[in-house]
Amino acid sequence: MGQEIQENFSASLQESLSACGDDSDFKGHKTITEICGKLYVVGATSEAAEALLEVKVFDKATGKWFAPTILGKKPNTSTFHSDVLVSNDRILILKADSSANEFSHFLEVDSKFVRERKELLGGEVLAWSKGSIGDGPKPIVISGPSGVGKGTLINKLMEDFPSTFGFSVSHTTRAPREKEVNGIHYHFTEREVMEKEIREGKFLESALVHGNLYGTSVEAVEAVTDTGKRCILDIDVQGARSVRASSIEAIFIFIRPPSYEELEKRLRDRGTETEEQIQKRLRNARKEIEEGKEGLFDHILVNDDLESCYANLKKLLGLDSIESSNKAASVDFKTPSSFTISRDAENNIFIESQDAETKDGIPKKIVLDVSSLRGGAPGRTRGLAVSTEY
Ligand SMILES: Nc1ncnc2c1ncn2[C@@H]1O[C@H](COP(=O)(O)OP(=O)(O)OP(=O)(O)O)[C@@H](O)[C@H]1O
Numbered sequence: 001m002g003q004e005i006q007e008n009f010s011a012s013l014q015e016s017l018s019a020c021g022d023d024s025d026f027k028g029h030k031t032i033t034e035i036c037g038k039l040y041v042v043g044a045t046s047e048a049a050e051a052l053l054e055v056k057v058f059d060k061a062t063g064k065w066f067a068p069t070i071l072g073k074k075p076n077t078s079t080f081h082s083d084v085l086v087s088n089d090r091i092l093i094l095k096a097d098s099s100a101n102e103f104s105h106f107l108e109v110d111s112k113f114v115r116e117r118k119e120l121l122g123g124e125v126l127a128w129s130k131g132s133i134g135d136g137p138k139p140i141v142i143s144g145p146s147g148v149g150k151g152t153l154i155n156k157l158m159e160d161f162p163s164t165f166g167f168s169v170s171h172t173t174r175a176p177r178e179k180e181v182n183g184i185h186y187h188f189t190e191r192e193v194m195e196k197e198i199r200e201g202k203f204l205e206s207a208l209v210h211g212n213l214y215g216t217s218v219e220a221v222e223a224v225t226d227t228g229k230r231c232i233l234d235i236d237v238q239g240a241r242s243v244r245a246s247s248i249e250a251i252f253i254f255i256r257p258p259s260y261e262e263l264e265k266r267l268r269d270r271g272t273e274t275e276e277q278i279q280k281r282l283r284n285a286r287k288e289i290e291e292g293k294e295g296l297f298d299h300i301l302v303n304d305d306l307e308s309c310y311a312n313l314k315k316l317l318g319l320d321s322i323e324s325s326n327k328a329a330s331v332d333f334k335t336p337s338s339f340t341i342s343r344d345a346e347n348n349i350f351i352e353s354q355d356a357e358t359k360d361g362i363p364k365k366i367v368l369d370v371s372s373l374r375g376g377a378p379g380r381t382r383g384l385a386v387s388t389e390y
């Protein structure tokens with residue numbers, strides 16, 4: 001919830017700006033962007049190298065400052081950053097001395113994700129979303145009834161393509177199974193804690209599944225997307241529905257068993273549930289399999305023979321083209337220490353170096369095309385097109 005900062009300023013832009021300038025909390029460089037009568041001030045409250053960029057909002061109508069709820073991973077500071085208003089829903093922050101993977105961050109002000117979260121949390125909500133050059137891989141949501149083999153298929157993908165895929169580690173209130181490790185298979189948590197965190201907006205989706213709470217935290221998805229890997233979510237059908245309705249652009253895959261009898265056999269043979277729990281999971285399976293037919297999913301795979309199902313999964317994920325598109329997107333450069341920003345009417349943004357000398361890997365000019373942005377917090381903002389001139 002946005003916390004009001006006790007200061008009053010005149011509503012005129014100039015006075016507001018100087019008021020922002022007097023704001024002693026921000027040290028060093030900061031940017032100010034106006035959207036719909038609000039000034040978004042981005043800077044750091046400390047000059048330490050590991051300091052993060054913070055945001056404060058000044059509302060010209062009320063003459064008051066707000067410290068909004070900021071979702072998403074805050075960018076690290078750099079010696080200098082610049083702001084570009086991409087549309088009235090997000091501000092692009094461009095950082096100096098930063099790699100191609102780190103230089104662009106979007107501060108979402110009125111995106112779909114932010115609107116969803118505002119409804120949940122109330123108050124002023126903003127979200128950071130790292131920019132991703134090129135098309136970037138969409139997250140993959142895998143659903144299906146308990147015991148169908150989702151985990152087995154995901155483990156195979158992760159083992160065979162460790163640099164391509166990363167698993168979104170969910171939170172759950174169920175007890176750990178014998179070989180499950182906290183932080184790797186799940187973040188095991190208490191119900192009260194998880195309920196509180198759901199209310200605080202920590203989760204992208206959450207659901208009551210077979211009597212326990214499960215949820216995907218914003219941080220879990222970010223932890224994977226930040227490494228540049230393709231995020232895999234193993235979640236139930238309710239969770240898939242929530243993600244489908246959210247701003248996250250994902251590929252939805254439903255795994256079906258060859259029969260109920262086989263599903264029951266797999267659940268029993270796994271030996272991880274009590275008889276009562278198996279019965280509950282089997283009852284829920286009938287409903288989930290019906291829901292799986294409803295058009296929520298982009299692909300349905302039957303897991304009869306494991307190897308053929310895995311081959312089909314790899315085929316539909318077009319793994320060869322993923323590897324090549326990742327390579328195509330891996331443009332490498334470093335932004336200059338100081339630069340000017342200009343833009344044209346065609347959504348091109350020009351970053352021109354003001355450094356005294358040219359250095360290897362630092363272009364004189366970087367041109368960003370922001371006309372085809374997709375996705376957003378926390379799955380990264382994809383579709384940034386970049387060209388460089390040395
Ligand atoms: N194609 C298959 N043929 C036979 N057994 C399989 C097949 N796929 C998976 N299994 C086995 O079925 C059991 C359940 O698989 P797994 O744990 O991967 O299911 P799951 O869908 O992830 O279940 P849950 O949703 O409860 O986590 C495991 O013992 C696994 O080895």
Ligand SMILES: Nc1nc2c(ncn2[C@@H]2O[C@H](COP(=O)(O)O)[C@@H](O)[C@H]2O)c(=O)[nH]1
Pocket residue numbers: 143144145146150170171174205206207209210214215216234235236237238239240
């Ligand atoms: N909606 C969500 N469902 C989740 C999540 N993590 C796991 N799951 C689903 O729960 C069941 C049971 O899992 P188990 O590990 O107890 O066997 C299974 O269908 C999972 O897909 C989540 O974060 N959100």
